[in-house]
Amino acid sequence: MLEADLLVVGAGIFGLATAYHYLRENPGKSVLIVDRMGDVGQGATAKSAAAFRANLFTSQTNRLLAGSSVDFFLHVQEKEGHDLGIMKVGYLVLRSREQFERVSEVAKMLEKMGAVRIYRREELMEKLKMNYDFSGDEEAELLNIMNVDYGIFGFKCGYMDADKLAYYYRDRIREMGGDFQFNTKVERVIVEPEVKLGIPREPRAWQKVKFSGIETNKGILKAKNLVLAAGGWSHLLLDPLGIDCISKPKKRQIFTVRPRTEEQRALLYNPNFNEEGVLPFTILPTEHYIRADKRDGTLWFALSDEMRPYSTDDEPEESFYYDNIYPIVVKYFPQLEGARVDNMWAGLYMINSVDHNPVVFRRANMVVATGDSGSGIMKGDAIGRISAALVQGKKEAELFGGEKIPTDRLEVVGRSLEPENFVF
Amino acid sequence: MLEADLLVVGAGIFGLATAYHYLRENPGKSVLIVDRMGDVGQGATAKSAAAFRANLFTSQTNRLLAGSSVDFFLHVQEKEGHDLGIMKVGYLVLRSREQFERVSEVAKMLEKMGAVRIYRREELMEKLKMNYDFSGDEEAELLNIMNVDYGIFGFKCGYMDADKLAYYYRDRIREMGGDFQFNTKVERVIVEPEVKLGIPREPRAWQKVKFSGIETNKGILKAKNLVLAAGGWSHLLLDPLGIDCISKPKKRQIFTVRPRTEEQRALLYNPNFNEEGVLPFTILPTEHYIRADKRDGTLWFALSDEMRPYSTDDEPEESFYYDNIYPIVVKYFPQLEGARVDNMWAGLYMINSVDHNPVVFRRANMVVATGDSGSGIMKGDAIGRISAALVQGKKEAELFGGEKIPTDRLEVVGRSLEPENFVF
Numbered sequence: 001m002l003e004a005d006l007l008v009v010g011a012g013i014f015g016l017a018t019a020y021h022y023l024r025e026n027p028g029k030s031v032l033i034v035d036r037m038g039d040v041g042q043g044a045t046a047k048s049a050a051a052f053r054a055n056l057f058t059s060q061t062n063r064l065l066a067g068s069s070v071d072f073f074l075h076v077q078e079k080e081g082h083d084l085g086i087m088k089v090g091y092l093v094l095r096s097r098e099q100f101e102r103v104s105e106v107a108k109m110l111e112k113m114g115a116v117r118i119y120r121r122e123e124l125m126e127k128l129k130m131n132y133d134f135s136g137d138e139e140a141e142l143l144n145i146m147n148v149d150y151g152i153f154g155f156k157c158g159y160m161d162a163d164k165l166a167y168y169y170r171d172r173i174r175e176m177g178g179d180f181q182f183n184t185k186v187e188r189v190i191v192e193p194e195v196k197l198g199i200p201r202e203p204r205a206w207q208k209v210k211f212s213g214i215e216t217n218k219g220i221l222k223a224k225n226l227v228l229a230a231g232g233w234s235h236l237l238l239d240p241l242g243i244d245c246i247s248k249p250k251k252r253q254i255f256t257v258r259p260r261t262e263e264q265r266a267l268l269y270n271p272n273f274n275e276e277g278v279l280p281f282t283i284l285p286t287e288h289y290i291r292a293d294k295r296d297g298t299l300w301f302a303l304s305d306e307m308r309p310y311s312t313d314d315e316p317e318e319s320f321y322y323d324n325i326y327p328i329v330v331k332y333f334p335q336l337e338g339a340r341v342d343n344m345w346a347g348l349y350m351i352n353s354v355d356h357n358p359v360v361f362r363r364a365n366m367v368v369a370t371g372d373s374g375s376g377i378m379k380g381d382a383i384g385r386i387s388a389a390l391v392q393g394k395k396e397a398e399l400f401g402g403e404k405i406p407t408d409r410l411e412v413v414g415r416s417l418e419p420e421n422f423v424f
Numbered sequence: 425m426l427e428a429d430l431l432v433v434g435a436g437i438f439g440l441a442t443a444y445h446y447l448r449e450n451p452g453k454s455v456l457i458v459d460r461m462g463d464v465g466q467g468a469t470a471k472s473a474a475a476f477r478a479n480l481f482t483s484q485t486n487r488l489l490a491g492s493s494v495d496f497f498l499h500v501q502e503k504e505g506h507d508l509g510i511m512k513v514g515y516l517v518l519r520s521r522e523q524f525e526r527v528s529e530v531a532k533m534l535e536k537m538g539a540v541r542i543y544r545r546e547e548l549m550e551k552l553k554m555n556y557d558f559s560g561d562e563e564a565e566l567l568n569i570m571n572v573d574y575g576i577f578g579f580k581c582g583y584m585d586a587d588k589l590a591y592y593y594r595d596r597i598r599e600m601g602g603d604f605q606f607n608t609k610v611e612r613v614i615v616e617p618e619v620k621l622g623i624p625r626e627p628r629a630w631q632k633v634k635f636s637g638i639e640t641n642k643g644i645l646k647a648k649n650l651v652l653a654a655g656g657w658s659h660l661l662l663d664p665l666g667i668d669c670i671s672k673p674k675k676r677q678i679f680t681v682r683p684r685t686e687e688q689r690a691l692l693y694n695p696n697f698n699e700e701g702v703l704p705f706t707i708l709p710t711e712h713y714i715r716a717d718k719r720d721g722t723l724w725f726a727l728s729d730e731m732r733p734y735s736t737d738d739e740p741e742e743s744f745y746y747d748n749i750y751p752i753v754v755k756y757f758p759q760l761e762g763a764r765v766d767n768m769w770a771g772l773y774m775i776n777s778v779d780h781n782p783v784v785f786r787r788a789n790m791v792v793a794t795g796d797s798g799s800g801i802m803k804g805d806a807i808g809r810i811s812a813a814l815v816q817g818k819k820e821a822e823l824f825g826g827e828k829i830p831t832d833r834l835e836v837v838g839r840s841l842e843p844e845n846f847v848f
Binding site: 203206246248305323 | 631710842
């Protein structure tokens with residue numbers, strides 16, 4: 001059986017970016033990427049809103065990971081000429097006074113850096129038709145709806161086309177000789193002793209081990225190095241090895257609405273914030289987000305519900321829109337009255353509850369890259385560089401733009417990162 | 425239905441200590457503790473070696489949690505006159521040169537504090553009959569056995585009787601009016617909206633929630649406040665709520681051996697380290713530990729195997745002793761030649777891989793106390809005080825001896841503790 005230099009489990013953005021940067025740094029090495037779906041980026045990647053925010057994080061590590069990745073994506077689209085569907089529509093984070101005060105220090109620092117603009121309510125009212133004040137509205141109080149007092153507008157923010165990004169990496173990987181094997185479900189990671197003794201029940205607890213390959217529904221695949229980038233399914237492969245990736249999956253659903261009235265179209269095609277002439281990627285004080293999809297001409301709605309059970313269930317439920325999204329957004333935007341679901345889908349956030357940063361670490365000859373926490377695509381290129389550096393045993397990874405980051409920064413053991421306050 | 429002021433799930437040390445300190449600070453409140461077993465401390469508590477080390481940690485937080493708890497236990501036994509079976513036999517951590525160098529800075533600091541004594545090999549050889557040097561021993565090399573070059577001896581260390589500690593808390597709780605309901609399996613935590621609207625599918629995602637009680641195999645129990653201290657089963661109750669306790673369970677097994685020869689008895693009844701005249705709680709360079717049980721006249725052996733799958737399986741397997749323990753310890757102690765298993769049992773470590781400290785946090789009216797990571801009993805009293813303070817909404821907890829600790833120190837979100845290097 002052929003033994004690949006590198007075997008990557010998962011053809012999402014983390015796995016693809018890892019393979020791409022590994023091949024870029026090691027031309028001629030054999031790389032095989034396996035995925036249970038029929039093409040790249042068909043798991044959580046395809047289900048994502050593919051939003052990005054380069055600077056709009058309170059954690060410095062998050063800003064570094066997202067900032068350098070977004071710069072790389074912009075470079076690919078603007079300098080290399082590969083369309084990634086990037087729409088710099090901006091982020092508009094709407095906050096109540098109380099919410100704003102909790103992040104005002106970072107927001108003001110970001111404003112000084114030129115990364116955001118802080119709008120007060122009066123300024124917003126001229127640009128965006130919505131309800132700002134719910135004083136005396138008993139229904140709003142029951143719905144735990146907060147006033148809109150501030151808007152934090154992030155400039156180097158927006159959304160991209162996740163498919164196009166996945167195809168970009170796939171095509172570059174193929175150009176460099178990397179292979180894909182699709183429709184292949186990984187059953188388990190194979191553990192072997194470094195030195196085989198030919199005794200029963202190897203590896204024993206006192207033997208040094210290596211991860212020599214994977215067992216799939218299509219047979220065994222062997223490799224010198226393994227990268228596990230299986231998104232919301234990573235823990236299912238790691239638990240039997242006794243390795244904790246401190247991340248668990250939650251279903252996240254997106255519902256699209258096609259505007260039926262002039263007022264709804266005016267909400268989508270808001271000309272006051274960006275050159276694309278659409279509503280920015282907007283986060284309400286209730287943490288519902290709205291994405292104006294210019295290509296489809298639809299409004300996308302979602303909510304990262306706290307109490308969602310941890311599970312790999314990723315079936316969308318239409319009732320979630322009518323129960324938890326519509327009643328809230330129609331209070332903020334009465335022009336959405338009667339807006340019904342046009343399309344819906346669901347994917348998994350692989351959530352690291354400690355600091356909402358990805359989790360990347362090495363054990364023996366295996367590197368794990370997971371814990372996207374819902375911001376995996378926008379950090380994907382940096383994660384790929386860190387993960388590829390770890391495969392090579394490097395202490396530092398160089399991110400796009402030249403900044404270096406220690407490869408153990410996203411390690412589980414002894415983890416100690418700044419918490420992130422901008423979690424949407 | 426009666427609604428308790430406090431309902432505690434789990435009558436292990438964390439749950440018991442929480443109930444005890446809550447009642448101590450709130451006399452007259454109604455407290456109910458439920459457990460699936462027939463008495464207190466019958467889960468992981470009963471399966472533990474109940475070892476303790478007051479200062480022998482590299483993490484300052486660990487030293488504070490264990491130090492104050494051990495002081496409390498000593499106070500209970502020596503001042504209050506309740507026998508907890510405490511045996512101050514000391515810890516003897518045997519290290520190779522390379523291992524010692526990784527912790528020498530902390531070890532020397534602890535020696536200056538008077539907490540440990542560092543032995544060099546020559547000094548140890550006069551006190552303990554074992555193999556120290558395996559140069560040229562090919563079998564030892566295959567077994568990844570390391571030389572013994574240093575011994576770090578911790579004074580305020582040893583083991584206690586976990587049953588007696590559990591009974592101590594149980595009896596004090598009963599004296600203060602606390603109730604127990606045993607043989608009760610908790611199926612799920614009940615989530616309700618703070619304000620009930622009488623609509624379908626409550627709580628909706630936009631409603632504030634409370635944890636109003638639990639569903640058990642014997643019916644529903646309601647409470648104003650809930651404490652979840654369910655050890656290695658905690659995540660099974662938390663996952664459906666979408667709450668991550670960043671801890672997972674691993675089976676840990678103890679095998680006892682009854683000495684059959686004079687030399688084996690001499691190993692157990694070593695007079696050179698402590699007033700009890702038994703071998704200290706000894707950790708080999710391979711991380712196997714040996715506990716000389718004076719009362720039973722047996723030697724206990726165990727190994728926290730890294731690659732053990734995460735699972736709630738807690739059945740002991742005799743093969744683990746013959747595969748993974750005996751071949752190693754007999755190399756260090758040839759006098760154990762032929763030593764066979766006399767008794768064995770297994771329990772769960774609830775492991776927090778980030779920093780091996782317990783995990784204690786509050787969500788709405790529920791406090792979670794878990795993540796013992798194998799050192800739960802020795803930190804149990806401090807955890808109970810932190811957890812009881814969190815139930816009362818306090819920002820600080822006062823530990824035994826008067827030192828204060830912020831109640832969010834062991835919180836998941838934004839966690840940032842010193843890593844622990846002494847993990848056995």
